[in-house]
Amino acid sequence: MSREIIIGIMIPLIGTVLGAGMVFLLKNEMNTSLQKALLGFASGVMIAASVWSLLIPAIEMAEEQGKTPWLPASVGFLLGILFLLVLDSIMPHLHMDKEKPEGIKANLKKSTMLVLAVTLHNIPEGMAVGVVFAGLTTENIAISLAGAFALSIGIAIQNFPEGAIISLPLKSEGLTSKRAFTYGALSGVVEPIAAVITILLTRIVVPILPYLLAFAAGAMIYVVVEELIPESQAGEHSNVGTIGVAIGFVIMMILDIALG
Numbered sequence: 001m002s003r004e005i006i007i008g009i010m011i012p013l014i015g016t017v018l019g020a021g022m023v024f025l026l027k028n029e030m031n032t033s034l035q036k037a038l039l040g041f042a043s044g045v046m047i048a049a050s051v052w053s054l055l056i057p058a059i060e061m062a063e064e065q066g067k068t069p070w071l072p073a074s075v076g077f078l079l080g081i082l083f084l085l086v087l088d089s090i091m092p093h094l095h096m097d098k099e100k101p102e103g104i105k106a107n108l109k110k111s112t113m114l115v116l117a118v119t120l121h122n123i124p125e126g127m128a129v130g131v132v133f134a135g136l137t138t139e140n141i142a143i144s145l146a147g148a149f150a151l152s153i154g155i156a157i158q159n160f161p162e163g164a165i166i167s168l169p170l171k172s173e174g175l176t177s178k179r180a181f182t183y184g185a186l187s188g189v190v191e192p193i194a195a196v197i198t199i200l201l202t203r204i205v206v207p208i209l210p211y212l213l214a215f216a217a218g219a220m221i222y223v224v225v226e227e228l229i230p231e232s233q234a235g236e237h238s239n240v241g242t243i244g245v246a247i248g249f250v251i252m253m254i255l256d257i258a259l260g
Contacts (some may be wrong), residue, residue: 015156016188019163039163040244048252080218122217126194134202
């Protein structure tokens with residue numbers, strides 16, 4: 001695995017770690033309006049990344065392989081949605097501002113289930129980075145090194161608020177700042193792991209790369225629609241979350257087009 005790929009798959013984790021580090025700088029839980037804006041921002045980044053970094057390259061790659069362009073994108077996207085739907089139903093986890101856990105019943109601490117909820121969100125992001133960098137190893141013209149790094153940087157940017165959003169509530173739950181930071185940072189470790197697994201899988205079966213790109217897009221859109229946007233729109237001042245979506249979408253779109 002080249003140095004560029006290793007750096008690329010580690011960038012999103014750095015974003016999570018830096019965000020989790022905010023627990024040492026902020027004394028209290030994050031302001032509700034700011035949290036809504038950041039959740040919206042993360043949603044916008046993931047939507048734009050799903051289109052420009054994943055679905056469009058999947059369609060272009062399918063054309064290069066002589067396949068029906070829309071077929072791998074459609075099938076992969078729906079399978080990604082289904083995968084996260086199943087994972088969401090199985091993995092025990094607890095979302096912010098919720099009292100009832102989701103997934104299979106398990107005797108886990110509230111802090112552990114909060115971390116698992118964020119970890120669940122991070123799996124498709126790691127897959128997205130992995131599959132894009134895997135595309136570079138196939139020397140496919142639909143994916144450039146700059147475009148792959150644009151996706152990594154975009155996900156790192158939206159991981160920063162996610163890291164803060166998970167670590168600060170853990171501190172308010174009674175954990176020490178150091179422990180809350182550790183849990184927040186560990187929630188992002190799944191991203192490089194998922195990226196490496198995806199890269200290895202793609203190297204084995206190159207023809208499925210368009211399907212994997214669309215699969216990652218579907219998984220990311222599931223997280224946005226099922227969790228991030230509803231959380232950003234809950235309660236009062238939902239327009240703050242909407243503005244966050246717009247800003248996140250535009251920033252990721254600019255990153256992808258300018259660097260891709």
